Amino acid sequence: MSLPSAPPSLAPTLSERIADQLRQKITLGEFSPGQRLSEQALSDSLGISRNTLREVFRVLTKDGLLRHEPHRGVFVVVPSIAAVIDIYRVRRMIECQALALAYPRHPAKKSMRAAAEKALQARDAADWLSVGTANMDFHTAVVELADSERLNVMFRQILAELRLTFGLLQDAEFLHEPYVDMNLRILELVEHNEMAKASAAMLDYLIHSERIVLAVYARRVSREG
Known part of the structure; x- marks a missing residue:
C-alpha cells in the first residue's frame, strides 16, 4: 500500500x-x-x-x-539595548556554527565572495549605506552555509532589526568601514577551507561589533536623556 x-x-x-x-x-x-x-x-x-x-x-x-x-x-520600532544584546547572542550561535560545519564546496561561498567585492566597490565610492547592505548580504550567505531554510528566515528577521539599530547610530562609515576587511579575512579562510579558523574569526568579529554598537548606542541614549 x-x-x-x-x-x-x-x-x-x-x-x-x-x-x-x-x-x-x-x-x-x-x-x-x-x-x-x-x-x-x-x-x-x-x-x-x-x-x-x-x-x-x-x-x-x-x-x-x-x-x-x-x-x-x-x-x-526603536530597538532597545536588550534587543541588541540578544541579536548578537543569536548571531554568534548561528554564524559561527554555520562556518564551523559548512560543506567544503558549498555554493554560498560564491555569494560571500560577491558580497565582499560589492562592499569593496561601495567603500571605494564612499557609499556607506551600500557598504552596510553588502555586509548584510555577506552574513546572509554565511548563514546559508547551514542549509536550513528556517535559519535563513530567522536571520532575515534579525538583519531587519539590526539595520534599525544601525539607523539609530547615524554614522554609517564608522559602523561599516572596519568590517569590509574583516569580512575579506573570513572569506579568505573559508576559501582555503580553514573553517575552524573562520568560525573563530567570526566570533571575534561579532564580539567586536557588539561592543562598538553598544558603546555608541549607550552614548546616544545618555545624550538624549
Missing part, C-alpha cells in the same frame, strides 16, 4: 509577500527607527487595500519590527 503524498507547500499570501517586501525595505535602510508609517501612502505605493496593509502591519508588529500606538498610528 502506497503512502499518501505530502500536500504541496502553500504559496505565500498577498499579506505575507508584502510583509517580506517591507521587511526588505527595513533591511535596506529605507525606513528609520521611530518613523510613523502612513497607511494611505503605503497602500497607494504598494497597490494594496488598507485592510491588507493592516494585516501586514499585524505580521510585522508580531515580528517586533513595528509597534502600534492607539490614536497615533503605526511606527517603526
Whole structure:
C-alpha cells in the first residue's frame, strides 16, 4: 500500500509577500527607527487595500519590527539595548556554527565572495549605506552555509532589526568601514577551507561589533536623556 503524498507547500499570501517586501525595505535602510508609517501612502505605493496593509502591519508588529500606538498610528520600532544584546547572542550561535560545519564546496561561498567585492566597490565610492547592505548580504550567505531554510528566515528577521539599530547610530562609515576587511579575512579562510579558523574569526568579529554598537548606542541614549 502506497503512502499518501505530502500536500504541496502553500504559496505565500498577498499579506505575507508584502510583509517580506517591507521587511526588505527595513533591511535596506529605507525606513528609520521611530518613523510613523502612513497607511494611505503605503497602500497607494504598494497597490494594496488598507485592510491588507493592516494585516501586514499585524505580521510585522508580531515580528517586533513595528509597534502600534492607539490614536497615533503605526511606527517603526526603536530597538532597545536588550534587543541588541540578544541579536548578537543569536548571531554568534548561528554564524559561527554555520562556518564551523559548512560543506567544503558549498555554493554560498560564491555569494560571500560577491558580497565582499560589492562592499569593496561601495567603500571605494564612499557609499556607506551600500557598504552596510553588502555586509548584510555577506552574513546572509554565511548563514546559508547551514542549509536550513528556517535559519535563513530567522536571520532575515534579525538583519531587519539590526539595520534599525544601525539607523539609530547615524554614522554609517564608522559602523561599516572596519568590517569590509574583516569580512575579506573570513572569506579568505573559508576559501582555503580553514573553517575552524573562520568560525573563530567570526566570533571575534561579532564580539567586536557588539561592543562598538553598544558603546555608541549607550552614548546616544545618555545624550538624549
